[in-house]
Amino acid sequence: METLILAAGYGSRLSEAFSSKPLASVRGISLIEISIRQAVAAGSTGIVVVTGHEADQVELGLAALQPRIGIPIRCVRLDDWSRPNGYSVIAGAEVIDGDYLLVMADHILSTSILAGLFDSASPQRGVTLAIDRAVNGPLVDPDDATWVKLDHLQRIKAIGKHLTDYDAVDCGAFLATGELADAIRVAIVGGAAGSLSDGMQVLADRGRAAVHDIGNAWWIDVDDLHAHRLAEAHVVNHLGQLFEPERTAA
Numbered sequence: 236m237e238t239l240i241l242a243a244g245y246g247s248r249l250s251e252a253f254s255s256k257p258l259a260s261v262r263g264i265s266l267i268e269i270s271i272r273q274a275v276a277a278g279s280t281g282i283v284v285v286t287g288h289e290a291d292q293v294e295l296g297l298a299a300l301q302p303r304i305g306i307p308i309r310c311v312r313l314d315d316w317s318r319p320n321g322y323s324v325i326a327g328a329e330v331i332d333g334d335y336l337l338v339m340a341d342h343i344l345s346t347s348i349l350a351g352l353f354d355s356a357s358p359q360r361g362v363t364l365a366i367d368r369a370v371n372g373p374l375v376d377p378d379d380a381t382w383v384k385l386d387h388l389q390r391i392k393a394i395g396k397h398l399t400d401y402d403a404v405d406c407g408a409f410l411a412t413g414e415l416a417d418a419i420r421v422a423i424v425g426g427a428a429g430s431l432s433d434g435m436q437v438l439a440d441r442g443r444a445a446v447h448d449i450g451n452a453w454w455i456d457v458d459d460l461h462a463h464r465l466a467e468a469h470v471v472n473h474l475g476q477l478f479e480p481e482r483t484a485a
Contacts, residue, residue, distance in 0.1 A: 238274035242340035243287025248459035277349035287316020361414035361443030366403035381405035391444035
């Protein structure tokens with residue numbers, strides 16, 4: 236199964252320190268490389284990256300990374316990267332056959348989260364979202380989080396940044412089927428802006444949006460400088476296998 240990584244956005248809240256969010260370094264490793272290596276560790280057989288802002292720079296970095304990864308890395312470039320992230324999903328999904336893991340380039344996720352998603356495939360699910368029920372956790376940014384409300388069957392009932400009644404927070408990792416890109420298209424035709432959450436809500440309304448509860452697994456959305464500092468402080472403790480050279484040098 237392939238992994239689709241969304242890396243097209245501007246990343247305004249990190250821009251004063253990094254011109255490209257996907258290439259922002261955490262303990263000497265870029266966010267996009269961390270995402271790719273975690274996907275490989277979870278069992279991904281190929282990587283598709285949707286690029287946009289600073290696409291030349293990101294794609295050069297991926298070309299240099301490719302020989303060290305051991306699986307194919309393909310890039311799909313968005314000309315209008317300022318549009319909502321659902322357009323990135325549609326563009327990336329067009330070059331993938333079958334189900335795929337979907338992650339955001341600025342989210343760092345424990346391997347167990349991604350592996351759990353890989354194992355969650357079911358004909359009864361159009362999409363499965365990794366959720367964290369620790370909504371008041373110290374690494375959750377309430378001003379930027381995407382919230383999730385569940386129904387009595389523990390499927391997604393509502394999703395979005397605007398929710399005030401919720402049960403969990405969206406971790407930014409999904410097991411997607413072809414239904415997800417189609418649902419985003421339906422949302423756009425219906426007048427929605429075209430975000431990933433817009434498509435998720437379409438599937439939720441159809442009873443096709445399931446969840447994977449991450450339990451105590453570690454993750455962080457590196458969306459601003461405060462989150463970047465937290466990632467720098469904690470990532471080695473949780474993803475130590477990626478940083479063995481640094482540990483050895485220390």
